[in-house]
Amino acid sequence: MPFRGRHTTVGNSDGFTFDKALFKAHPEFQGGRVAAHVIAPGQMLVSVDVPVDLAPEVEGHDPVLAAYLGFLDGQLEARRDLLRPFTAEDMAGVDALLEGVEVDLDAPLEGAEDFELP
Template sequence: MSFHATATKVGNSTGLRLDAALYRDHPEFASGEYVVDVIAPGRLLISPNGPDEPMADEDADPMLGAFLAFMDQQMSSNTALFTPLDSAQSALIASLVEGIDADDDTEFPADFRIP
């Protein structure tokens, strides 16, 4: 679900004014401090950073963290969407990546795009 926001002047800074519906639907965002990550041009990821939140790891990937939190929520609320990986699916995955060498230490340039 998307919510509307408007940039507005807050003292000497600029802030985002968010729809009241966001706070009704997600009261966890009604107060506190947040960490804001720019995850792509024109895209922000806003996460709570309060005493009830786990400490953020500076080296952690914010997109992976957001994806895992989403998956955790989905697995809890929509269990029918998830099925165990079976041997046929495992064999298909293995055939798709056969012969592909991967190096976890590869550094990609900032302008790298997946085609």
């Protein structure tokens, strides 16, 4: 569910204001600091800013992947009517799609060393 907001001036700073519904639905965003990550032009990920000494040490934590998985979780919860079991026919379709594709799961990803989050 999208929450609407707008740009505003707060004292000598710029900020964003959002509908109260956001804070009622997600109280973790009330009364604390947040961190914003620009993930693409016109797209920003806002998360609760946890001090480094209190943050869980999770190797490889990716805030974008975590947001995506959270989005999927919400969609799966909201649209249970769209869920269906994975069938043998589905598996046959996957096998046909991947026929002839060879993958070395231990090989490094090409170009990974040049990848940098914006």
